[in-house]
Amino acid sequence: MTKETTVTEETQEQAHPMDELLRMDRMPHIWCPTCGLGTVVTALAMALDKSGISLDDVAVVSGIGCTGRVAGYIKVDSFHTTHGRAIPFATGLHLANPKLKVIVVSGDGDLIAIGGNHFIHAARRNMDITVICVNNFIYAMTGGQVAPTTPLTANASTMPYGNFEPPFNIPYLADSCGASYVARWSSLHVRRMTTAFAEALAAPGFSLVEVVTPCSTLYARRNRLGTGLDLLKFYHDNCEIEHGADTRSLDIDFQSTIKLGKFIERRRPTFLESLDDWYGQVFGDKYEPYAGATSE
């Protein structure tokens, strides 16, 4: 059809505002149609843009999995590491150069299962990094295995008769370990997600944003929930926003209400603030602060 061909040519010349922030030479990305990950990337790029941080000072670290590929698409210094080890890698980047804004973007399996130990300890230390945990309730890249977030009764390839293991409530986990900022949004709530990313980036200390995201190819299909679009519709109808909710109440059951919101915002000394503060007390004036700042 000539009409459409014209449209294509015309619009291809137009640069998408995101093109500057992405590695367009790697597009199209590997994610399936109706996957929400592209939306998360947009929100993160928008939040970075909004935050006014120089992109030269931003480092994005991912682990392994579908979300693990995020680092490969954002045009900042980006590190695609090993499975589960994005947080300690990010910790190394942050500690070796505290001026860097270090962001971890990874999946629920990567951060909460294989990387669970690093997650809780980074939160406990209040390491000044931002963690975006994209939760699609399943191991998608490897073909739909049960995740530590898979809701009870949901089907997974390694829970072929439905999941009987209770899942983690990620905001509660982060809260109980002392995270400075904890929020949960869905990839449909894109404006709020963008705001949350910006707030998380600004919050000193360990900040976590969980993003509930549709996986059409595995989670939706295995559980006969339609496509990613149907999951967005489900979020539209079944998400409740409750800022400041008790994080203990944030369990996600199979196809039931999902509570979203900003749950925790607290100011606690970060790892480097504590280090500089304490050594300042111990060594007095002889001590040259490492991060160049003492806690407020």
Added chain:
Amino acid sequence: MPQDLPSTPKSTKMKYWRKPLDADKVKVPHGELHIIVNRCKGCLFCVEYCPRDVLQMSEDFNVKGYHYPEVKEDDACVNCQLCELLCPEFAIFCVEKEEEGGGENES
């Protein structure tokens, strides 16, 4: 739920349930949509969630073999950019058009 040809959503979600008192004073922006057809994977997010029902799916296919969105009502876009934010393929974006007067064309 298998999708055949995508249907245009019927709802007009953003209809005011009462007219704002300052409706005649508020300038409603207009947006110009740009669709990078060959990036689209036909997820329908933009079509479904456009608050002004500006978009519909094409009957044609792009080079990847997906239906892609096209503008149904040229003037209806208010440049809210929700489609741009939601699009997982960086395939659609809005640019604000020149302002044209007040809100009398709004209901």
Added chain:
Amino acid sequence: MKADPRGVLTGAHYLDGDHAAAEGGLAAGCRFLAGYPITPSTEVAERFAARIPKVGGGVFIQMEDELASMSAILGGAWAGKKSMTVTSGPGFSLMMENLGLGIMMEVPTVIINVQRGGPSTGLPTLPGQADMMQARWGSHGDYEIIAICPSSPQEAFDYMITAFNFSEKYRVPTLVMMDECVGHMTEKVVIPPADEIELTPRKEYTGPPEEYLPYLPDKDMIPWMTKAGDGTRFHTTGLTHDEKGYPVMNADCQETLVRRLIDKIRKNADEIAIVEEEEVDGADVVLISYGISSRVAIPAIERARREGLKVGSLRLVTVWPFPETRVRELAKNVKALVIPEMNYGQIYYEIERCAAGNARTILVPHGGGWVHDVNDVYAGIKEGLK
């Protein structure tokens, strides 16, 4: 490039090998150590933790495990700090996956393994030399690596500097394979003035940031390095990648990359090799040893010489890449090569391979837990002369 005097504790000290290794790291400019306590290596981390706030410009963190430690030092190195970690057997096993990431991303870092008896928890407080093949092959996939074996606290200091220099020059994680004896023996360590310590600077990229290709190799096969925050907006991955650092899933790219990772070490093996030779010319038997075993061998060699036997000694300071050229030459000129090591044959097989039937190879094995009995080494020499 000379060492930064702030990290150099110039003077004569009475230190154990672990403490000396920590000082070696500091003198080499290491300002980031992420580690996890494990006997008998912990003292390296303890020394570093105590010293770094006074040295300044660096940080120590005790991570939650060795997986995290290894991962953190890769991040630290990418952010521009010289970084190291330290561990022993079980922790070394846990580091293997991210050691592979360091090899793939070509990250200059140093990993100290103060070897103890194994397998598993084995002998936490007693020595072993049984991780030598793990050092070479422990991470999955094909690669080459550099490993150095100090045999005294002084060498622990000296060769930490060498290890950092190798890691920067070849952009490869470099292993310092000590053992519990070297780690815990206390001896005089002389630390030279900073201006006598020569350091290899990072091969930094200085061109326009937008033209930077993180894995475009130079003529010497080593790509230029940048660090996070430099504005080059680079990408790096553990996946097989092209010059841009982007994943490419095909056999051609795999071949190009893996070949280069191997060649950049293998083709420089002679340049990397550090060996110490003694009375090798005209010897009938040469004893080849490394680490603490080379010190235990001394009385056995002396005894044999007192008896008029022609015994030489070849001490391997670098074990990986294996100093193949020298061992091959040597094998052509002697009757036998005697190899005492605290395992049931690891480096022995490399030597046997290089001897290629030209000389007998005699293993003097030991399961670990204590150093060799001098009489066993002497018996090995006698056997070689038969």
